[in-house]
Amino acid sequence: MGYFYDFHVHSSECSGCAATGIAEMVRVCKDVGYSGFVLTNHFLTGNNCIPAELSWEEKVMRYWNAYLEGKKVGDEIDFDVFFGLEHHYGNAREILIYGIDAEFLIGIPDFCSLSAEEICDRVHAYGGFVSHSHPFRERGYIPSGDYLMDLSYVDAIEIYNSANREIEDERAEALCREMNLAYTAGNDLHFAPHLKSFPHAGLEFDRRIRTDEELVSALKNREGRLRFTGERYFK
Ligand SMILES: [Zn+2]
Ligand SMILES: [Zn+2]
16 A cells, blocks of 8 residues: 545635635544545636735635644644645636645736746746546536637646546546646545545555655656546545
8 A cells, every 4th residue: 555645625714615714624534544635726727715805915824724724633643735726727626736825926916917838837937737527527507618818828627526427537637648637636625524425545655655746756757547436425
């Protein structure tokens, strides 16, 4: 058994649709066997619960502080917590961003008005990594039509999302292969008790990942193996 990480987790401090706080999320994920996760809360153009009247820096710090709280709990129980974001770039399409921090975001006050492609360029210049979230998810809240960004800008595609239907992930995996991109996987967890009924999904690595640099290099080197157990929530 290697080291098992979830690359898509929300918490109620920042994501409007999440019902579990970061401290409990860390403990529950540790209990079910994860070595760590990346906290990828919905950023400000997505389903967030950050007060609109805050300044840019204060808004960014809400995300960063949720991460710091998770990292503190994680450090106590030997569980690795990383900072990331899920950014909505339009038409209910989203990207997962890894290897960035509060300083990066504070330095880009117009972040939310940048195109997805421009954001990818900025993230890469900072040493980060971008994976497209669930590109073929079909739901009532997602307009149908080909609204995907230029995928040549992303590093990876999320090929397994526990909240997806199998056919949606199969299409993502086929595209990932066709484009020869790296991949990520996760539960898109919003509510910790879902781990009782969701599959446990993520990537398994031979080495433990302790820093953002290691996280990005392990993803770029495609060291992670897709792992999931259990039944899908949506059929
Ligand atoms: Zn959500
Ligand atoms: Zn999500």
